[in-house]
Amino acid sequence: MNPVQGRQAHPALDHGSATAAAQLERARAIAASVPDPEIPVVNLEELGILRDVQRADSTIVVTLTPTYTGCPATEAIRQDVHDALAAGGFDAVRVDVVLSPPWTTDWISETGRRKLREYGIAPPAPVGTTCDTPVVIRFVDRKTAAAARAPDLPACPLCDSGDSELLSEHGSTPCKALYRCRSCREPFDYFKPY
Secondary structure, three states: OOOOOOOOOOOOOOOOHHHHHHHHHHHHHHHHOOEOOOOOOOEHHHHOOEEEEEEEOOEEEEEEOOOOOOOOOHHHHHHHHHHHHHHOOOOOEEEEEOOOOOOOHHHOOHHHHHHHHHHOEEOOOOOOOOOOOOOOOOOOOHHHHHHHHOOOOOOOOOOOOOOEEEEEOOOOOOOEEEEEEOOOOOEEEEEOOO
């Protein structure tokens, strides 16, 4: 049963180790299965924004990291997770949002990348950096900076052609850019790597 469709009676959160572990695992599965409101074909775990699910006394604490600090879907996601857990029988729920370390597109699972591609969104290229890796910042003029950050063109998620062109740095959401395939002529979103 989808956890947000209806509420079932469940025992209170048990603190016995085996039962508590099973309840925590169930709470994680419920939180993980919540779909992203902007890209509903991927869930929070596949998108990589579900950071942790723990228990603090009798409260389930879910930790999320949004795809970027100003993501407009953050509050909707927080509420969806809370509602799904409540529907799953967890009455004491807290959903925390943490910004550090910042989310990276490298956290999108292979399943999430496949689902994005099947949905018509080109998945992001790997970034390959973490917060533990020093980043060298070099100040240059705008033209040099634009050339340096120009990504390899993404493959079309519809025909798999690598011959695409950037139409707009901003797509249907701020975390995507709009491209067009030169082979099949179809436009597509590209999830920006960061």
